[in-house]
Amino acid sequence: MENITDPSWVQAGELGLAFIVIILCSSLVVYVMKTSAARERMFLDIIQTQTTTLQRMADGLEDVVNRLETIESKVNIKPQTRKKSLKV
16 A cells, blocks of 8 residues: 655645535534524514514503593592591
8 A cells, every 4th residue: 555645635635624624614603693593583573572462551551541531530439538436
């Protein structure tokens, strides 16, 4: 069996290995970026849904407050005062 003594073959092998490592690292970076972007989109959708729900709840409460104010203005309800009893 013949030994390879030419340094250009060794350099070509090292360059090939470096190229493979670079390709693997760049694919890992792209994968992480894609999964992070998908996760970010999912979180933004959840936040938007929660914000919409909270806004609807606030609108519903505002409607209830308006109805109660309308009822209070039409019906003259005087607050009842309790008589204080004297303790002997």
